Amino acid sequence: xxxxxxTVQEIGYGTAMTPYRLVPLMLAGALLAAQxxxxxxxxxxxxxxxxxxxxxxxxxxxxxxSFAELGFQEFETSAYLTALLEKQGFQVARGVAGMPTAFVxxxxxxxxxxxxxxxxxxxxxxxxxxxVPYHAPLIPQGPGHGEGHNAHQxxxxxxxxxxxxxxxxxxxxxxxxxxxxxAEELLASRTYMVLAGxxxxxxxxxxxxxxxxxxxxxxxAGSGLVSTEYTFLGRSAHSAGAPWAGRSALDAVExxxxxxxxxxxxxxxxxxxHYVIVEGGDQPNVVPPRARxxxxxxxLDYDRIRELHEIGTRIAAAAxxxxxxxxxxxxxxxxxxxxxxxxxxxxxxxxxxxxxxxxWSEADQQLARAxxxxxxxxLVGLRxxxxxxxxxxxxxxxxxxxxxxxxSWNVPTVVLRFPGNIPGMIGHHWSSGIAMATPIAHKGAxxxxxxxxxxxxxxxxxxxxxxxxxxxxxEQTRQTQWKSLIPEGTLPPIHLNREKMERFRPELRKLxxxxxxxxxxxxQLGVAYPPPAAPQxx
Ligand SMILES: [Zn+2]
Numbered sequence: 001x002x003x004x005x006x007t008v009q010e011i012g013y014g015t016a017m018t019p020y021r022l023v024p025l026m027l028a029g030a031l032l033a034a035q036x037x038x039x040x041x042x043x044x045x046x047x048x049x050x051x052x053x054x055x056x057x058x059x060x061x062x063x064x065x066s067f068a069e070l071g072f073q074e075f076e077t078s079a080y081l082t083a084l085l086e087k088q089g090f091q092v093a094r095g096v097a098g099m100p101t102a103f104v105x106x107x108x109x110x111x112x113x114x115x116x117x118x119x120x121x122x123x124x125x126x127x128x129x130x131x132v133p134y135h136a137p138l139i140p141q142g143p144g145h146g147e148g149h150n151a152h153q154x155x156x157x158x159x160x161x162x163x164x165x166x167x168x169x170x171x172x173x174x175x176x177x178x179x180x181x182x183a184e185e186l187l188a189s190r191t192y193m194v195l196a197g198x199x200x201x202x203x204x205x206x207x208x209x210x211x212x213x214x215x216x217x218x219x220x221a222g223s224g225l226v227s228t229e230y231t232f233l234g235r236s237a238h239s240a241g242a243p244w245a246g247r248s249a250l251d252a253v254e255x256x257x258x259x260x261x262x263x264x265x266x267x268x269x270x271x272x273x274h275y276v277i278v279e280g281g282d283q284p285n286v287v288p289p290r291a292r293x294x295x296x297x298x299x300l301d302y303d304r305i306r307e308l309h310e311i312g313t314r315i316a317a318a319a320x321x322x323x324x325x326x327x328x329x330x331x332x333x334x335x336x337x338x339x340x341x342x343x344x345x346x347x348x349x350x351x352x353x354x355x356x357x358x359x360w361s362e363a364d365q366q367l368a369r370a371x372x373x374x375x376x377x378x379l380v381g382l383r384x385x386x387x388x389x390x391x392x393x394x395x396x397x398x399x400x401x402x403x404x405x406x407x408s409w410n411v412p413t414v415v416l417r418f419p420g421n422i423p424g425m426i427g428h429h430w431s432s433g434i435a436m437a438t439p440i441a442h443k444g445a446x447x448x449x450x451x452x453x454x455x456x457x458x459x460x461x462x463x464x465x466x467x468x469x470x471x472x473x474x475e476q477t478r479q480t481q482w483k484s485l486i487p488e489g490t491l492p493p494i495h496l497n498r499e500k501m502e503r504f505r506p507e508l509r510k511l512x513x514x515x516x517x518x519x520x521x522x523x524q525l526g527v528a529y530p531p532p533a534a535p536q537x538x
Contacts, residue, residue, distance in 0.1 A: 036170040039461045046453045047355070049162045050446060056161075057449060058442040059513075060084075060154035061420075062521035064120065065130065065437040066513035067150075068143045068504075070497035071121040071183030074101040076512075078120070078180065081105075081153055085178055088161055097196035099189060099492050104198055105178040107164050112174050112466055114456050115205040116160050117407065118152030119181035124500060128430040130437035131527040133370035135430055138525075139507045143500070146429050148210035148436045149184065151420050154445040155208045159452035166457070174460045177202065181404065183496070185428075187227060188333035190403035191484055192492045194410050204344060204412045204459050204469055206452055207404045210436075211417035212383055212425075214352050214447065218345035218414070219392030221338040223272060223298040225401050226309040226485050228332060230256065230316040231279075234325040236289035246287025247324045250280050253291040256319035260295075263311065270396065271308060272298035300337055300396055305485060332493040334485030338405035339476055343468035344414040344455070349389040351454035357384050357419060358443035363530030368422045370531055371434050377424025382440065400427075409482035412469040416451055420444025437513075437521040438529065 036042060050057075060081075067076040078101040082092045090105040101120075126146020127137040138144070160178050167174060179198070182189035199205070232253060237246030257275060264273065275295045281288025297308040313329060320327035360368075365381040372379050407413050420441040425431040435441055458465050518524035 036172050036461065039457060042166055042170070042457055042461070043454050046162050046166060046457060047450055049165060050158055050449050050453060053158055053162065054442070054446055057154045057158045057445050058520065059515045060157060061151045061441050061445050062437045062513045063515065064150035064153065065145050066508075066511055066521055068122045068127065068145060068508055069120075070124060070143050070501050071186045071188065072099065072101060072492070072494045073497045073501035074120045074180070074182060077101070078103060081120070081157065081180065084157065088164070090178065096198060097189070097192045097492065099182050099192065099494055102180060102182045102189060102193065106175060107160075108167060108173075108175040110173045110175060112203040112459060113177060113201050114174065114459050115177040115179055115199065115202045115411065116156035116452065116456070117179040117181055117205055117207045117404065118156045119149040119184035119209070120153060121149055121181075121183050121185050123147055123185050123428055124497075126428070126430045126433055128433035129525060129527060130434065131367060131522050131529050131531060133367060133434060133531050134374045137430065138511055139504055142504050142507065144430060144433050145436050146431075146433045147185065147427065148421050148432055148441065149181075150436055151210050151418075151441045151445045151448075152208055153180065155416070155418055155448035155452055156206070158445070158449035159456060162449070162453050163456045163460070167460070172460055176456070181207075184403060186333060186493070186496060187225060187335050187401055187403040188493060188496070190406035191334055191486055194406050195484060199407060199411045202411045203466060204341075205407050205414075206348075206416065206455055207407070207413060208416040208418055208448055208452060209402075210420050210444070212419060212421045212423040213417050214355075214357055214386050214419045214451075215417045216340075216345045216348045216352065216389065216414055217392065218340045218342040220396060221340060221392070222405065223270075223300055223399055223401050224302070224305050224334070224336040224405060224485070225296050225298040226305055226331060226334045227294070227296050228309065228312070229278065229292055229294045229330045231290070231292045231328050231330070232320060232323070232325045233328075234287065234289050234323065237287045239285045239287055243287060248287050249291035249323075249325050250288040252319045252323040252325045252327065253277055253280065253293045255322055256293060256316050259315040259319060260312065263315065267308070268299070268304070270300055271304070272296070272399070273308070273312075294332075298401060302336060302483070302485065305334070309485075331486050331490055332496070333403070335401055335403040336405045336409055336482060336485070338402060338408045340408055341412040341414050341469050342472050343465060344412055344459075345389065347458045347465055348414050348416055348451060348455045351451045351458070352386060352416070354454065355447050355450040357386060358447045360384070360443070361439065364438070364440050364443070366530040367435065367438060367440065371422050371431060372424045375424055375426065375431055380423055383419060383423060406482070409477065412473040416448060418444050418448025418451070420448070
């Protein structure tokens, strides 16, 4: 128990035994939470209130799953969440930082300011009927929640609403903010949100991500990147009649890729780079006058990411020279590698331990094992143990990125991993959507909301924790200060996914979850739960 907690408790119960040296702190405590019961009691009440909101949490999980919207096109998701938050008394600013689907929902006043942030977007071609342990798209080639971001806001919104109720009831000062992670699959919103100043007055950010584990981490994490597009312009001609009159933009793209792939051997093993050809011409008998290639350049720190990006741009320029075409570049997004706050992670981890793993039913385990059998993964079912909180590993490999990292360099930030998915599923894949609108995800989101709410209460009422979090952050940023990797004036690439999403909207509309008529999305889709039995281990 911290001094502030003690003080709050003592004031609350009017004891005359308060040590003299605590008086100044007592006054601070009195201002902090004049009528609040002890933190312990508040936490108990938060757990009960989250338990009582299981239906709401389930509805958010299922609704966002059914919207299945891709990055920057999360219009239904954003409208749904902002309406819900507004109804609960949050003030909502929409379309922030130049992104129509981004918002900031705010409640309360004064310090501390606690932010809840989590991704909302889906992935292309990961449409999947929930609860079905084999590939069964709801819409062939359609978008889906093949990473499980649909459960993220269910965690954060449930937590924020319950903490708000407690703050209201016990007149606890402070401000709560709810932010969406727009277009996380493109790593493309957080830089713009930071640059727009949306976190300037925020004291701490609680983020969360779906997992098959219940845990968190601190210290450096993941890689950073620049996401950028090179467009080549050449000259069109009849490919057979007068090919010498043409200059192929596609040749430039291919030569750039060949050049990059030769260079790859001479880059650090920690680096990662990949590309897709977005535009490559119209048909073979026309020399392609225009072609476009999209690159991700990943490395482990600002200078190395920049260097990698510069090499890429030099190779692109050289490819243009070789082909007598012209090259232009548009940087789409960037992010640093993450760095997460240790005192906050420790507080969060204690709360994760307290909440414990969800109680999985035999039906949940049956779905998990069936999906694992289908994916030829280990038949381990769902996890039942909470892993240790480990120090960051010394050897950092390459690996993925997440633009929550941008926030982590601007505000003390921690990411909760909550257990709503099946171990052994493939990331960025339809299999990661199987559990995402089933009781597995619902239970995981409730457990996540509990851990998140308890940690928010710690941050609101335990001044010592916030001080330690800020000290850690000051040390983290003492020699390494965040600066953006995107050129000044770059606008968020909100055009991405637009056409793809427009194509699927009519189909998706028919599949919208209706919580007024159905208790769950599984019920609406007529999916049996549990699914047929999985084969037993050999
Ligand atoms: Zn994600």
